[in-house]
Amino acid sequence: MFVCPKCGLPLNNFERIFKCPNGHCYDISSQGYVNLLLGNKKNAVHGDNKLMVSARRRFLSLGNYAVIIQKLFYIIESFGLNKNLILIDAGCGEGYYTNALTAMLDAAGYNISAYGLDVSKEAVALASKTYKNISFVVGSVNALPFSDNSADILLSVFAPISEKEFFRILKGEGILITVSPSPRHLYGLKEMVYDKVYENPPPKFASPLFNKVEEESVLSDMTLSSPEQVNDLFTMTPYFYKTGAKEQKKLQSISSLTTEIGFVFCVYKKQPYVG
Ligand SMILES: C[S@@+](CC[C@H](N)C(=O)[O-])C[C@H]1O[C@@H](n2cnc3c(N)ncnc32)[C@H](O)[C@@H]1O
Numbered sequence: 398m399f400v401c402p403k404c405g406l407p408l409n410n411f412e413r414i415f416k417c418p419n420g421h422c423y424d425i426s427s428q429g430y431v432n433l434l435l436g437n438k439k440n441a442v443h444g445d446n447k448l449m450v451s452a453r454r455r456f457l458s459l460g461n462y463a464v465i466i467q468k469l470f471y472i473i474e475s476f477g478l479n480k481n482l483i484l485i486d487a488g489c490g491e492g493y494y495t496n497a498l499t500a501m502l503d504a505a506g507y508n509i510s511a512y513g514l515d516v517s518k519e520a521v522a523l524a525s526k527t528y529k530n531i532s533f534v535v536g537s538v539n540a541l542p543f544s545d546n547s548a549d550i551l552l553s554v555f556a557p558i559s560e561k562e563f564f565r566i567l568k569g570e571g572i573l574i575t576v577s578p579s580p581r582h583l584y585g586l587k588e589m590v591y592d593k594v595y596e597n598p599p600p601k602f603a604s605p606l607f608n609k610v611e612e613e614s615v616l617s618d619m620t621l622s623s624p625e626q627v628n629d630l631f632t633m634t635p636y637f638y639k640t641g642a643k644e645q646k647k648l649q650s651i652s653s654l655t656t657e658i659g660f661v662f663c664v665y666k667k668q669p670y671v672g
């Protein structure tokens with residue numbers, strides 16, 4: 398499944414290391430993940446940092462976005478896939494969806510081999526510490542360390558997409574499912590923090606390599622009843638990077654929040670005549 402990021406040959410698992418036929422070696426960490434990100438300087442921070450990762454862990458564990466798991470499950474069921482499935486969650490964060498979806502599919506009689514990849518070492522470390530039945534790897538969507546045609550289900554939840562790499566690792570009959578925010582997702586939160594509020598742009602992934610076979614939205618409301626929950630929600634979103642002192646101050650004064658939430662689910666299949 399894993400391929401060597403240096404030479405592209407398959408990696409074999411020897412107890413605490415992965416090794417390719419050319420002798421390139423990658424240690425398995427004490428938490429159980431492998432780092433296959435090339436050009437990875439020690440202590441360099443890629444992707445979400447520790448603060449964001451722990452905020453996301455606290456927020457998601459309250460079940461606020463559990464509707465996403467249900468919907469992903471129903472979508473997968475509707476495609477009548479083989480019961481032996483390889484699932485890759487690209488940009489898995491701290492592994493909430495990877496784990497919950499795997500558990501749900503498992504309970505429904507699927508035999509799942511699940512993989513989670515993220516560029517953030519902090520996220521992957523926390524994921525693999527918690528979810529032992531899933532193989533987690535540090536890597537980038539732009540150079541996925543998986544063999545060609547390996548995934549039956551490729552998942553991308555609020556995460557970046559690489560059309561070429563996604564095309565390469567998805568099986569011919571496999572499905573790519575993306576989840577992105579609906580136009581008014583978290584509108585109420587933005588109204589409380591920003592002077593001028595814009596709707597989120599629609600999902601922009603369109604590629605000649607893929608056919609979109611389904612698009613559906615799930616819209617709802619969410620109420621958070623403590624300042625800690627509001628702060629965690631804000632910290633796990635991209636707004637966290639973009640917010641100045643004035644908005645931070647406004648954020649700290651919010652003790653509860655009701656906001657619209659919404660998720661757009663798109664399903665893609667590989668174009669049969671490409672590659
Ligand atoms: C908004 S978070 C979503 C995480 C998870 N899917 C979830 O919904 O809980 C986006 C994730 O993409 C990761 N990410 C950003 N750039 C990436 C890249 N080039 N390759 C892989 N992951 C990346 C971040 O580290 C972060 O964990």
Ligand SMILES: [Zn+2]
Pocket residue numbers: 401402403404405406417418419420421
């Ligand atoms: Zn190698």
